[in-house]
Amino acid sequence: MLIIDCDLCTACGICEGNCAFGAISVQDDCAVVNESCTLCGACVESCPVEALRIEVAEKRTQDNLDDYKGILVFAEYRHGTVAPVSFELLGIGRKLADQRQVDLSVILLGGKVGGYSEALIAAGADRVLLAEHTDLEQFREDVYAAVLERVISESKPEVVLAGATAIGRSVIPYVATALNAGLTADCTRLEIRESDGMLLQTRPAFGGNIMATIECPHTRPQMATVRPKVMAPAEPDPTRKGEVVALNVAEYVPASKLEVIETVVNDEDQVNIQEVEALVAGGRGLDSAKGFSLLRELADELSGTVAASRAAVDSGWIPYPHQVGQTGKTVNPKLYIACGISGAVQHAVGMQSAEVIVAINRDKAAPIFDLATYGIVGDLYEVVPQLIRKIQEVKK
Amino acid sequence: MQIIVCVKQVPDAKDVRLDPKTNTLAREGVESIMNPYDRHALEEAVAIKEQVGGAVTVLTMGPPQAEAVLREAISCGADDGVLVSDRGFAGADTWATSYTLAQAVQSIGPCDLVLCGKQAIDGDTAQVGPGLAQRLQVPFVTCVQKTRSVSKEAIEVERMMDDGYDVVRLPLPALMTVVKDINEPRVASLKGKMKAKKTKIRTLSAEDIGADPQCIGLAGSPTQVVKVFSPEPRGDRRVFAGSVEEQVEQLIECLKPYL
């Protein structure tokens, strides 16, 4: 329950403005809360006189928190490669492990995947747990979940990290529920609080309009998924030493209820916008699918590829795998050129960590100019052709 | 076939803005809507029902006014609605939400298929669907973009992956979450609207669904929000001036290291 101390409340109304649910309002001389309250705590944070607090019935707690030690990363393997996000997770996992002075383990599931152990150790792992079995060749939620659940409950890590990918976002919530563990989705920052070693997990909420920091005070493991391209992998160190442990998964891989009949890899997705150093992105300002041919020309000059805002994808001008943002991909290129994109927060969260952002927009008040390193105010159909020409000149 | 669709009432996230100067949320005119993904889950359920027969029940956990999304769902083809509502549910994270929904599903009765949206746009977690499948102990897949076939025994679907899709067959009962590509939701019919007005919505409390007070709401939630703040703005930036040609000139100078 949200408790409001009317003796302290000054009826300033700040809490009202901070509530995303319209659950609190000032009536007469004190704030009043209604049934829409989700106890998110935004108002408590915002109150300058500390008149608000949240009171909870007795918390469900686990009493053996100290038995949990170490960091575990779930490495993802599909179509013959370990997903790049796995190395990014090892990068942040290493930092957390060093801070906690514990080991960093990584679990890899697949048919024959032992050959990747060295690369995982070089990327920061102290221990590689290999779950090799023919039934693990294909991703199927139930068998993957069974293995992860078993390994986590036996090895008792304090933190489990996974990629916020199609696979991670499907199987990890199932595993967390089974383990009665807290899980924070799509974290953009992870850090250890020094005073008590708690994992602080920061993520965007409300389509990126606000950031929230989340912790799991009473349960272990603390679980988080992290979007690809948000964390940096460590420079591989081939001299690092680590141990490889073959898990006896044959004992507990259950028969799957799921049958994968076919796996289709889209051609369109062959170019992964997350792997490219220069992106030329188009939005509603392009006005038609044809605009993307112009952007493609520019992208070719930069040896990059094209990306898009949701408005452009929703208009059917370009397929979804090119979408950048909260509901699309997070990208981290060296150069991001936004053409005819207004720069809504939901788009911004997907591209704001690009090294250089160029905005081309005819509205000088567009929010994209608040993000852009360089901005050109003008019609993109005038600017882009000139830009292409100039780049060709410079390259000559 | 008995189908349950989980729908959530959410604030229309695109209207929720943070005022960078005062650091307060501007929610003027923010409406409560049915979570957009859930609209597609509902449409898929109704289409499946039309094909193989049965009934569609929509289920929501929320405050009393969440009843509105249930009525809306009925106007778009659902047969009835169940609202689980209790002060004790406030502050539920996805762990507590999936617990509560599972208790509700079990009190509603036998069910062959549970449908959820891929994610709710207020939190974008996409965790409730898989969590609910765990509690119901049924097979599940997420991000379904197409139902290929349904029978009494099994369902065959296309499940989106990062690099394409998998065609997966799962036996019923099962749970799936859907993405927007799966269908084009119908608009409410006049007949549907009349029905929505008349239908009595069942309301269940924590006690009605036999929920353990330690597993619901804030008390049952392993995760806790400790701080809310606005995203940091980017530093150094430069908007050029002059004719388009002059601006392009200046930009090229700055971009030279990247060409």
Ligand SMILES: Cc1cc2nc3c(=O)[nH]c(=O)nc-3n(C[C@H](O)[C@H](O)[C@H](O)COP(=O)(O)OP(=O)(O)OC[C@H]3O[C@@H](n4cnc5c(N)ncnc54)[C@H](O)[C@@H]3O)c2cc1C
């Ligand atoms: C929950 C949620 C999730 C979302 N997720 C995403 C996401 O992942 N990715 C995403 O991109 N969006 C997302 N959105 C949508 C987002 O809020 C914006 O609506 C969207 O990004 C707008 O796209 P846009 O900038 O292309 O279009 P608009 O906002 O319409 O902007 C078009 C811009 O083009 C400029 N323009 C027009 N013509 C020209 C011209 N000839 N030359 C130069 N400039 C021109 C205009 O001045 C304008 O600034 C999400 C929204 C919600 C609610």
Ligand SMILES: Nc1ncnc2c1ncn2[C@@H]1O[C@H](COP(=O)(O)O)[C@@H](O)[C@H]1O
């Ligand atoms: N309170 C709720 N009531 C009913 N369904 C919900 C609720 N919360 C989440 N869901 C369902 O779970 C899906 C994923 O939500 P989330 O995990 O919150 O992103 C939604 O699309 C809904 O189908």
